[in-house]
Amino acid sequence: MSLLQVRDVTRRFGGLVAVDDVSFDVHEGQIKAIIGPNGAGKTTLFNVVTAFDRPDGGTVTFDGVDLTGSRPHRIVSSGIARTFQNTQLFDEMTARENVMAGAHAVTKAGFLATALRLPWTVREEREVAKEAGRLIRLVGLDEWEDVPAADMPHGLRRLLEIARALASRPRMLLLDEPAAGLNTAETTALGEALYRIRDEGATIVIVEHDMGLVMEVSDEIVVLDQGRKIAEGPPRLIQKDPSVIAAYLGEEDVDEL
Ligand SMILES: Nc1ncnc2c1ncn2[C@@H]1O[C@H](COP(=O)(O)OP(=O)(O)OP(=O)(O)O)[C@@H](O)[C@H]1O
Ligand SMILES: [Mg+2]
Structure with missing residues (x-):
């Protein structure tokens, strides 16, 4: 089917x-x-x-x-996950943080609980960061993990968007x-x-x-x-x-x- x-x-x-x-x-x-x-x-x-x-x-x-x-x-x-015709990233966040934001759409903690650093979110957060690093390497952005999205060339920002979409495990x-x-x-x-x-x-x-x-x-x-x-x-x-x-x-x- x-x-x-x-x-x-x-x-x-x-x-x-x-x-x-x-x-x-x-x-x-x-x-x-x-x-x-x-x-x-x-x-x-x-x-x-x-x-x-x-x-x-x-x-x-x-x-x-x-x-x-x-x-x-x-x-x-x-x-199902998607990217858009126009890049939609959080410019002030690093590449890894952008991918982590994509994961928060599906993690138990969600964005707010993570921001408040509730104790049970800390371990989940570590997992999310590790997975974000893996996805960044999957799209070939190894060198850019800690760079703010605003400082990345346009073409690499498009790859980052894909990594972020993958963070929801589609x-x-x-x-x-x-x-x-x-x-x-x-x-x-x-x-x-x-x-x-x-x-x-x-x-x-x-x-x-x-x-x-x-x-x-x-x-x-x-x-x-x-x-x-x-x-x-x-x-x-x-x-x-x-x-x-x-x-x-x-x-x-x-x-x-
Ligand atoms: N919200 C909308 N209101 C009115 N017309 C729209 C709207 N969205 C798209 N259209 C029209 O629908 C048609 C298809 O648009 P669409 O954006 O889906 O094309 P596309 O194949 O993605 O084109 P492109 O290759 O330029 O991205 C176009 O004529 C467009 O002007
Ligand atoms: Mg189009």
Whole structure:
């Protein structure tokens, strides 16, 4: 059975159909990419899957449970984590503290009890710090653990966001344009981090414009255009699909596809 089932999802904004009757599955352990031109509906679809937005129709089922219209915290406790198209870190906190803040969404103590340093939280806190260090190394940020997020280059901040999302121990991780603004070396590091995360057992759904990265890491690709799913399949078939090529005509990155 697939881990995530998206069925007939539609989201309208006034007269605009941002996501139009989209269905697809994500299997456990897969890296699945969602691609499409600007405005195709990728982020809107992410928002519906992670309950930041409600669909006008259709269902989202995760591990056999209908999560349509759940609240975001319920999504996190079900084992889904995400990053955003725009970086959302605590600038004044170090890399490790940012990841620890991500863990507090799911630890027993929570943020307030930890801040008050209640005795029973101290041991848990030590565990959280240790796990945060491990996740920072998993995404390749070994050198940056004690550096404030504000002092990190943009590309490394994106990797840090992924480590923070992993702190909630998700079974499925959704990444919205993680390679945006990354240089070649950082994009390579990102690809390697995605493999390591997948090898630890997480399922990954990635929205991405960097076609080199998408073609390299994805097991399967869903292509959206003007809200509709126009293709789905492995990279080698998507690259040759005439409807996909047509959708990207006029887009700058058509050469890369
Ligand atoms: N809250 C909103 N209110 C009105 N229209 C919206 C809203 N959110 C998105 N849209 C519109 O829905 C369409 C899909 O937007 P969406 O952000 O999902 O696209 P996208 O595929 O993520 O694009 P990009 O690649 O530029 O990030 C666009 O036409 C956008 O303007
Ligand atoms: Mg988007």
